[in-house]
Amino acid sequence: MANILILGAKVPFTSGGQDVLVGTLLRELRVRGHQADTVELPFNVFPKESFLNQAAMWRSLDLTQFAGQEVDLVIATKFPSYYAKHPKKSLWLVHQRREIYELYGGRYSDFSDDPRDEQLRRMLVEGDQKVIGEAAFVSGISRNVVDRLYNFNGIKGEVLYPPLPLAGRYRTSEPEDFVLSVGRLCSIKRVDLMIKALPIVHNFIKLKIVGTPDEPSIMEYFKNEIDKHHLWERVEFLGRVDDEALLDLYSRALAVYYAPFDEDYGYVTLEAMASGKPVIAGTDSGGVLEFVKKDENGIVVEPNTDAIGHGVNRLAEDRALAKRLGESGKRYIESSKIGSSGWDNVIGGLLSPLSR
Amino acid sequence: MSGRLRVAWFSPLSISSTNGDSPAGYFTELALPHLRERFEIELFHGGFEGYRDYPTHHYLKAFSLHRRNPFDIFFYHLEDHPRTNFVRCHLGLIPGVVYFHDYILSTYGPEPMLNSPFPDVVRRFGGEDLPWPDREKSYHREGPYAVREAAFSAISLFSNERNLDEWKRSRPKGIADRYLHNLPGSFYLPYPVDSQLAQRERPGRGIKTVIYCGTPRIEHRAHKVLQAIGQVPNLNFVWLIDRLERERAEAMLGEFSVNRFELVEGRSPIRWGQLLEGADATIHTLFSVYGQCAPYLPMSLMAGIPALVTNFGACEYLPDNIVFKIRPGETEACEIKEVLTALASGAAYFDSELQRSYAIETHERAQVADELAQILEGSASMLSGLQEDWEKFEVSARDALLQEANGLSGEPEAELALGDYFDQSLRPVFEELGWTAGQEGLL
Numbered sequence: 001m002a003n004i005l006i007l008g009a010k011v012p013f014t015s016g017g018q019d020v021l022v023g024t025l026l027r028e029l030r031v032r033g034h035q036a037d038t039v040e041l042p043f044n045v046f047p048k049e050s051f052l053n054q055a056a057m058w059r060s061l062d063l064t065q066f067a068g069q070e071v072d073l074v075i076a077t078k079f080p081s082y083y084a085k086h087p088k089k090s091l092w093l094v095h096q097r098r099e100i101y102e103l104y105g106g107r108y109s110d111f112s113d114d115p116r117d118e119q120l121r122r123m124l125v126e127g128d129q130k131v132i133g134e135a136a137f138v139s140g141i142s143r144n145v146v147d148r149l150y151n152f153n154g155i156k157g158e159v160l161y162p163p164l165p166l167a168g169r170y171r172t173s174e175p176e177d178f179v180l181s182v183g184r185l186c187s188i189k190r191v192d193l194m195i196k197a198l199p200i201v202h203n204f205i206k207l208k209i210v211g212t213p214d215e216p217s218i219m220e221y222f223k224n225e226i227d228k229h230h231l232w233e234r235v236e237f238l239g240r241v242d243d244e245a246l247l248d249l250y251s252r253a254l255a256v257y258y259a260p261f262d263e264d265y266g267y268v269t270l271e272a273m274a275s276g277k278p279v280i281a282g283t284d285s286g287g288v289l290e291f292v293k294k295d296e297n298g299i300v301v302e303p304n305t306d307a308i309g310h311g312v313n314r315l316a317e318d319r320a321l322a323k324r325l326g327e328s329g330k331r332y333i334e335s336s337k338i339g340s341s342g343w344d345n346v347i348g349g350l351l352s353p354l355s356r
Numbered sequence: 357m358s359g360r361l362r363v364a365w366f367s368p369l370s371i372s373s374t375n376g377d378s379p380a381g382y383f384t385e386l387a388l389p390h391l392r393e394r395f396e397i398e399l400f401h402g403g404f405e406g407y408r409d410y411p412t413h414h415y416l417k418a419f420s421l422h423r424r425n426p427f428d429i430f431f432y433h434l435e436d437h438p439r440t441n442f443v444r445c446h447l448g449l450i451p452g453v454v455y456f457h458d459y460i461l462s463t464y465g466p467e468p469m470l471n472s473p474f475p476d477v478v479r480r481f482g483g484e485d486l487p488w489p490d491r492e493k494s495y496h497r498e499g500p501y502a503v504r505e506a507a508f509s510a511i512s513l514f515s516n517e518r519n520l521d522e523w524k525r526s527r528p529k530g531i532a533d534r535y536l537h538n539l540p541g542s543f544y545l546p547y548p549v550d551s552q553l554a555q556r557e558r559p560g561r562g563i564k565t566v567i568y569c570g571t572p573r574i575e576h577r578a579h580k581v582l583q584a585i586g587q588v589p590n591l592n593f594v595w596l597i598d599r600l601e602r603e604r605a606e607a608m609l610g611e612f613s614v615n616r617f618e619l620v621e622g623r624s625p626i627r628w629g630q631l632l633e634g635a636d637a638t639i640h641t642l643f644s645v646y647g648q649c650a651p652y653l654p655m656s657l658m659a660g661i662p663a664l665v666t667n668f669g670a671c672e673y674l675p676d677n678i679v680f681k682i683r684p685g686e687t688e689a690c691e692i693k694e695v696l697t698a699l700a701s702g703a704a705y706f707d708s709e710l711q712r713s714y715a716i717e718t719h720e721r722a723q724v725a726d727e728l729a730q731i732l733e734g735s736a737s738m739l740s741g742l743q744e745d746w747e748k749f750e751v752s753a754r755d756a757l758l759q760e761a762n763g764l765s766g767e768p769e770a771e772l773a774l775g776d777y778f779d780q781s782l783r784p785v786f787e788e789l790g791w792t793a794g795q796e797g798l799l
Contacts, residue, residue, distance in 0.1 A: 047491070049760040053778075056785040104416060105445040105466040112468045113448030114489060115477060115753035116760070122419055123754075127789050151404045151414065 002072040002354055004029055004036045005063060007081035009043035014214045015240065016184045017267050018078060018094055020165045021141070025075070025092075025350075028343045039063065043080070048110065048117070051097060051124060055080035059131070075350050076135070083131050088353040091132060092160060092346075093140040093149060095264045100124055101152045102262060108188050129153050136353035142265040142287035160349050163342035164270055164333070166243055172276035172330065173251040175322060178206040179280070179312055180253035182246070182268045185222070186215040189260045190282070190303065195222060197309035199229045202316050206234045207257075208249060210241050250275035254322060255315050259303055262286035270338050273297060273329030278322050280311050297329035361736055362396045362426070364418055364452075366443045367433035369399065369407045376624035377598070379457045379515070379547070380433035380440065382651050386548040390725035395732070398427070402442040415442045418450070429453060429732055429739055434505055436646060441466040447508045448472060451531050451746060453735065454509035455545065459519035460500050462646045471495050474504045478531050481749050488756050500645070501526050510535070510742055511735050513545040513728075516648055516670035520544050535742050543731055547651040548721035554632035554659035561702030563636035563662065569596040569623055569652050572604040575644035577666065577688065582612035584692035588700060593617040594631060628652050637662040637699055639692070642669065643684040657715035660708040662699055664692060678711040680704075755793040758786075 006029075008022040022038055029036035041057060044050060058080050063071055064087075076082035078094035099109035100121040111117045132138065132149070138157035140146035146157045164170070183189045194207060213219050219237075226235050241249070250256065256272035259282035266288045272279045273291065279298035281288045294300040299314065301307035315322040337345055365388075370381040384399075388410065391397060399407055400415040413421060418430075430452025432443045437458075444465045447454060464470060473489035480486045497504070506512060506523060510532035514520040520542060532541065566585070570576025585593050593614055597605050599621045609617055620631065632638070638656040640649040643666050653671070656663045657678065665671040666688075667681035674681075682691045698704035762778050786792055 049757060052758075052761045052786070052791055053782060056782040056789075056791075059785040059789070060781045101416070105441055105468060107467040109468050113445065113472050113474065113477075114491075115449075115750060116488060116757040118419075118449045119750065119754040119757050123757075123789070123791050125416075126420070127791070130789060152416065 001033045001035065002351065003069055004034050004351075005071055005074045006036065006038045007058070007063075007074055007076045007084050008038055008040045009078055009081045010040040011043050011045070011214075014184060014212060016214070017265065020267060021092075021094060021162050022077060024162070024165050025346075028347060032347065035069075039074075039084075041081075048099075048120065051080065051120065055083040055124070055127060058083040059085060061085075073351065073354055079128075082135070083127070085131075085134075087136075089135045090137040090350045090353055091135040091139060091157070092350055093132075093138070093145055093157065095145060096128055096149070097124060102148055108261065125153070129155070136356070137349065139349055143290050144262070144287040145264050158349055160346045161338055161342065162265065162267070163340055163346065164274055164338055165267065166247060166271070167274070167338075167340035169243075169247055170271065170274035170276075171247065171251045172326070175254040175277075175319065176252045177204050177316070178208050178253060179255050179257050180208050180210070180249050180272075180277075181257045182210045182249075182271070183258070183260070184214040185209070185211050185218050186213070187218065191257075192222065192225060193259065193303060193305055193308055194257045194280075195225050195231065195235060196229070197305040197312065198231050198234055200306065200309035201312045203234075205254070205312060205316050206236065208236050208238060208253075210238045210246065210249065212240050246271075247275070250277060253277050255280055255299075255312065257308070257312075258288060259285050259301075259308065260288070261303070263288045270333060273326075274333045274339075276326040276330040278315060278325035278329065280308065280315075282308075291332070292329075295325070297325050297332060299325070360394060360396045361428040361732065363391075363398070363429045363431050363732065364400055364422065364427040365397050365431050366400045366415060366418075366446060368435070368439045369401050369405075369412070370624075370626075371401075371403070371405050371407055376622065376626070378435065378437070378439060379648075379651055380435055380455070382625045383433065383455070383457075383515075383547060386550070386721050387725045387728060390722050391729060394729050400446070402439070415446050418446065422450070428736055428743075431455070431732070432509075433457060434502065436461045436463055438463060444469060444505060447505060448474060451508045451510050451742065452739070453511040453513065453732065454505060455513040455515065456502065456505075456509075456519055456523070457515050457650075458646070458648065459502050459506075459514065459522050460645050461502050462500065464497070469504070470497065472504055474507050475528075478507050478529055481531055481746070482529070482534065488753070499526070503528050507531060510541075510739055511731065512542040513731065514542065515545060515547055515650055517544050517673045518670040519648075531746075532738070532742055535738050539735070539738060543727075545728060545731070546718050546724060547654045548724035549651065549654045549658040549715060549719040550629075551658060551716055551720050553629055553655055554635075554661075556633065558636065558661065558708075563696075563699045564590070565592040565594060565635050566637045566639060566696065567594045567596065567628075567631045567635040568639040569628055570639070570641060571598070572601050572608055575642060575647060577641035577643055577684070578605075578608055579612075580689040581639055581641055581692060582608055582614050583689040584696060585617075586612040586614045587693050588696045591616065591696065591700060594620060594635070596620045596623050596627060596631060598623050625651050625655065628655055632656065632659045632661070635659070635661060637664070637696070639664045640671070641666045641682065641684075641688075641692075642671070645669070654715060654719045657711055658719060660712040660715075662704070662706045663711075664695055675714060677707065678714050751793075758791065758793050 073088045074086040075090045079097050103109040139160045140157050143159050146159050149155050255278045257280045258268045263286040269288045279292045281292045281300050282303035292298040299311040301311045367380040367384045368378040398411040406412045430450050432447045432454045435457045476489045507528050572578045640653040664680045680695045
């Protein structure tokens with residue numbers, strides 16, 4: 001059995017897929033008898049100039065031994081945790097600083113043509129190449145993430161899909177008249193599109209939103225849209241909910257809306273499918289589309305309010321379609337390794353440097 | 357070393373259908389085979405696909421490739437279309453030669469560049485004693501001109517003379533002003549066209565098939581064109597549209613009772629070239645400061661068949677005896693109808709050879725490529741000086757960034773604390789990763 005550290009970058013006061021990934025990996029390593037623990041440093045997105053220091057802090061840590069025990073392996077996850085140094089470093093990449101790669105030049109990046117921004121981008125790209133390149137095992141949480149790493153940094157990796165966090169507990173109930181949205185509340189998740197689509201969605205359909213704000217002023221923006229369209233009775237913010245409440249919401253939803261821009265992976269997609277619910281995704285939703293197939297197990301639409309609204313109406317009007325898509329998704333989950341059986345494969349890959 | 361100048365060529369490429377109607381993609385397609393004999397060219401675009409047998413890269417990789425094997429010239433194609441947003445981004449990172457397919461822009465461009473501090477950057481690079489731009493400061497785009505892009509343009513090329521005039525009228529202080537001395541900083545560079553395009557025997561008198569590639573939007577005057585077409589009997593009207601325009605186009609055809617028509621989807625120069633084979637006349641109406649008729653109009657001119665154009669914008673610069681100029685406004689539909697009627701009956705005078713000789717003189721592809729080659733070669737020395745200074749400027753930007761990174765907290769006491777921590781713990785890491793001030797090799 002090995003001494004293993006999972007390296008996570010934590011944004012205090014928020015929670016998302018990264019927290020789930022670190023927590024479930026820790027649990028599974030311990031179940032398999034390893035002595036595992038997490039090392040997390042707080043990560044701040046602002047100001048971007050601080051990225052260099054935050055990366056360097058990880059790099060400056062001595063992670064080779066604690067309390068007289070050698071650390072056999074570290075598993076890095078997302079920027080900047082992979083800057084950590086260790087003779088046996090596995091990478092299970094959640095994402096890099098996306099605003100210097102695939103988001104560069106778009107609305108979700110704040111890197112301008114200020115020459116200082118460009119120098120920062122170059123330093124981080126070259127830093128990423130060096131520190132990821134030294135990993136003994138490189139993998140990513142989706143094909144999308146692994147392809148980005150190859151396309152931008154020329155580094156190949158394996159795809160290791162994170163298994164469902166609550167595998168075996170998802171259930172399906174009769175659909176009720178609401179669409180469910182789950183995830184952090186920030187612009188790239190595009191919950192606003194669903195809110196703004198509601199005026200063209202049948203009046204009896206409501207929207208329940210699970211998640212906490214992760215961006216300044218985002219709630220004011222949402223509330224403004226709700227006021228503008230008189231949606232007070234149709235939109236409900238539930239904040240963070242516990243596992244049981246989440247399972248219940250998934251089970252009763254008509255459909256699950258999950259149309260972020262170029263998502264890395266998206267637990268929500270798979271949780272919805274495991275709950276027998278169709279997913280409403282965008283044509284540019286990235287990793288989500290590795291699982292959601294148009295009119296097979298979900299609705300894939302252009303990322304605009306009209307298309308999303310009409311997509312919801314299709315499901316509201318044709319319950320048989322909603323059921324068929326949901327069942328198809330559930331069958332996919334049952335036949336894939338996304339359930340708990342997938343952990344052997346994930347851990348086998350991440351721990352492979354130990355056997356070298 | 358081959359001794360040839362190395363060119364980093366930024367353009368949308370005619371790989372995917374979304375770029376099929378890109379004028380820049382068209383130019384690249386036609387000019388590169390001639391230019392590759394004189395230059396070592398690597399292509400940069402917004403995707404990861406390859407393009408023919410050219411070395412092709414994603415544009416964000418340019419800096420590392422440049423460091424490994426420096427480019428002599430960065431050559432940018434700019435269009436008024438989101439597909440060239442990547443070009444707009446990158447020319448602010450490394451200045452170069454810009455080919456303005458459009459200069460008056462209706463699109464706002466990549467969002468992070470909307471707040472570009474370029475006016476202050478240009479002034480600082482020009483030697484003014486200014487601090488680095490305040491990160492909280494807001495900058496606003498003034499007017500529809502590509503002012504930011506012009507500021508980063510060392511040599512500006514224009515695909516039509518009207519845009520060149522607009523540039524001369526409105527151009528801001530540019531990054532290359534102090535390097536130009538007596539060199540011209542701007543050129544008119546027309547679109548290349550294959551001189552063998554759509555050459556066939558045509559009946560001497562009377563036209564039967566008219567082709568048109570305007571959008572159904574107001575600026576391409578489809579409402580005027582259709583009003584006229586509907587009144588000229590026995591004409592076959594072929595309209596090259598984008599797939600998304602079909603519904604609107606069909607509605608307009610119905611509205612103006614045009615019965616003999618064919619809608620062809622997939623607007624692109626390639627498709628236009630195919631349609632020219634069977635065409636007897638073309639219509640290129642445009643009444644807007646945005647957009648242009650190229651490369652479709654030059655292709656029509658090369659085919660040597662009558663072309664109707666709006667007497668506005670770039671078309672005003674065309675000789676009167678090679679095209680039929682239509683005045684925009686109240687009489688527009690009537691004028692189009694009169695010209696088409698006269699052409700259909702054979703009553704209109706049209707000198708096909710004169711039109712073709714103009715097109716060959718202006719647009720022949722090898723000649724256009726040669727003109728571009730001469731401009732690039734003639735500017736190489738100036739660009740080299742500019743690039744050298746830009747790289748020094750980049751080093752000073754890195755120094756400023758590192759100072760920011762090392763003193764991030766606002767409180768003086770905290771800064772002292774961070775200073776100690778930085779020196780003891782982080783500095784070795786910065787050195788290991790090459791994140792150090794003024795280090796040669798890390799641009």
